[in-house]
Amino acid sequence: MTLSGKVPSSFPAVRIHPRDNVVTASRRIAAGEAIGDGVTAETAVPMGHKIAAVAIGAGMPVLKYGQVIGAATRDIARGAHVHVHNMEMCDVRAEIAVNAAPVPTNTAAERHFRGYRRPNGTVGVRNYVGVLTSVNCAGTAARLIAEAAEKTGLLADYPGIDGIVPISHGTGCGLSDKGEGFDILRRTLWGTAANPNFGAVLLVGLGCEVVQSAQLAADFGLRGRDDFQTFTIQDVGGTRKAVERGLDALRELLPVAAAARRTECPASELRLGLQCGGSDAWSGLTANPALGNAVDRLVALGGTAILSETPEIFGADHLLAARAVHPDVARRLAARLAWWEEYTTLHGAQMNSNPSPGNLAGGLTTILEKSLGAVAKAGTSPLVDVIEYAEPLRRNGLVFMDSPGFDPCSATGQVASGATLIAFTTGRGSAFGFKPSPSIKLSSNTPLYERMTDDIDIDCGGIMTGRTTIEDKGKDILDLLLDVASGTRTKSEELGYGGIEFVPWQIGAVM
Amino acid sequence: MTLSGKVPSSFPAVRIHPRDNVVTASRRIAAGEAIGDGVTAETAVPMGHKIAAVAIGAGMPVLKYGQVIGAATRDIARGAHVHVHNMEMCDVRAEIAVNAAPVPTNTAAERHFRGYRRPNGTVGVRNYVGVLTSVNCAGTAARLIAEAAEKTGLLADYPGIDGIVPISHGTGCGLSDKGEGFDILRRTLWGTAANPNFGAVLLVGLGCEVVQSAQLAADFGLRGRDDFQTFTIQDVGGTRKAVERGLDALRELLPVAAAARRTECPASELRLGLQCGGSDAWSGLTANPALGNAVDRLVALGGTAILSETPEIFGADHLLAARAVHPDVARRLAARLAWWEEYTTLHGAQMNSNPSPGNLAGGLTTILEKSLGAVAKAGTSPLVDVIEYAEPLRRNGLVFMDSPGFDPCSATGQVASGATLIAFTTGRGSAFGFKPSPSIKLSSNTPLYERMTDDIDIDCGGIMTGRTTIEDKGKDILDLLLDVASGTRTKSEELGYGGIEFVPWQIGAVM
């Protein structure tokens, strides 16, 4: 079995996975037009819609992404348009057996990057110094400390440090001091401080907030480390003294961070967060499967990829569960989905990924097809673990971390879990970057890439036009990830993104 | 009736309101010590605890802040320590009649400040240009636009503009596109854009977010105005083009803002947001009543003050309702309190202001006494209106705006409602500042003021030591507010606060 799909020999129809029995029109196809592999379109088919690549008998599964997306409601001839008129949603649970066996991962030839191996063994790809904050009230002080460090040229002696990053946020007080929201916030702050892309961290608090910085440092084993310091504005006597105290702390922390050197590290040390935002009809056909191909390659090298954005996998979650390496992993995924149904119901919202009228017009027929387009960015590797938002990674391989679909919030959790790189697919052109973990952006279509070249690192639009294949793009993405991990700057780093995108998931009442 | 309380002729006991039958020890008082007005302490009394200024018969109300805070459970002699051993909570509703008549406001001699009268008639005290954002994803672009404007010296020609303020936040997408959370966010963004402290506003969107900037501009009448522009990053083709487009927009907006001139305006045009954060045992005895005195003076001049932080008035809400100018106003306040009980219950949190063990040790006996300490910053004026978070102000006078107690979130709503100034009391030393509306900070105790002189504008600690009175401090606060309204910079402005403290209240599921 190959790791990825291929396009048919000729444009204008794309097959995502070799097992698929439908292909997708990459432009409007005329009646009678040959679409490759000897298939001829029976009728005119709009761009984005499906065509049967082989005959599909009534009741038989329709396969896309190598997965069941529904069943034929009548016999479908080779070359026929496949949509709501001849297929429908089927009982996925009954079909799961088809996919139950985990896809075996190949052991690829070893590859390397030049990263920062930290004292605890984890490997960073950047060497930032963070000025974190326990509460919004310390945000301006953190910014002033970073600005003062820049003005006084504190970094001039340390070319090996990528920068001082002030990170503020909108919470830390006005929340209950126990329960899920409190735990998540503390986990997020600690996990961010512990991310190996930080060579050292200063945590600034106000003093009277619900999230106490000293307690956080004590509870998470940060106290007494030479790469971590914390103080509160109230203890040092106000903003101006906090800036002085912050500069003193940086003078001690910078040499610690600067002592780190890049060394050769195996690709198995990479931890990649997967994101998609501003998706379009092509995201699930080009950028997401291409990223999925890169993920399968990374996993085959022993590396780690983190799929998240729980509301966006709704409907395809059973298929993801079927790839779990252990029933407990599948059960934990189901538990998170159940949590989300309760959470959204409680708030009078709905977690409904059913194709919208716009989706249907674009050729998406079932909820499975739609959600599989999002899940495609995780490739076909087995699911080795399910963790909660901002929980530390425990296993290498493909991991699911629960999170909202809101990109900055989801990425914040992944980075707190330990992601040192982010790969972000977009069809409409998300403006996104993160610190301390760099983000590469992948466009689903070439017009977007041409419009936003300054923002997009890799264009996957060529998959639609036959100029390239999912497999080749997967190779390119992995190559770029290794380069970025070794120090090559991404487009969003060149632009200066990061910091503002730190958005801890806020659950519970703001009081 | 006077507008405020007075201290007894001699230290060490403070009477908050002339009607009070108890005073509060401003230091530890020894048994037999004379505490002024001919009263002698019967026993030793710890700092912060109450002493009967007159004999109080069993069942009679105990009065502090000119309000009922409980009832005597036995006869209390003049000079006796008053606490849980001889008083308890009583049925407040039964006592409300005592306070039901609105306190009449005096018509003070007219006072003025030099403000910016905007085309719609509202008056600003600053002349900023805002770069607002509909979604977190546009936050970095807004920051880059403001930085580029500074680098290119765009402001050099416009000394009459106070600065370009980029304002980002952590939401705008990943939320339901209908319901309370969505409405609040749109109201907050619009209200902030409409605040008269902005001479012009640029609103930057990403393009695919839930909160659409063009729709917002259309719905709230911002479109077509010469002091407002909006565009999305996706429409203009990425971050770098967004910065160019943003600079172009600023080149058009800056002359519009710069055309504004300060002119003499009556104090009745001032709109003051009231905040307290990091309170201590003295907040309710010094800084809050002193601010309340200033509020009564401002209201007597026809001006507006906004009390908020609903969870912190819990328990004293019936007394506030009793000051309502119309039963509908009282009913709306009760409705907001009911909403909060439901909201916190839904989230498994509690809105419980009952004195904590620490509060009890500090001398606070009942929930009424504790909450009245927070409400004291609103003075004694009639309550003319109750509005929801970020709803536009409709009436001059003392207004209640519903909000969480979390300071940045509460202040964000007040400024969106129209507050052009903020007065913030603190006992532990909150680090707070806001843009576009300047904030003055008031310390409840002198050691705090001395420790954080760079942050605190006015020390109210002298009220405890008899060096000054609530009335004199109230005058000082109003004088400073008028000066600040005319252009004098506050401590937090000098330090560079503002922008990061913009925290719209997030209600509902993050998805």
Ligand SMILES: [Ca+2]
């Ligand atoms: Ca998505």
Ligand SMILES: [Ca+2]
């Ligand atoms: Ca997303």
Ligand SMILES: [Ca+2]
């Ligand atoms: Ca998104």
Ligand SMILES: [Ca+2]
């Ligand atoms: Ca408070």
Ligand SMILES: [Ca+2]
């Ligand atoms: Ca507060």
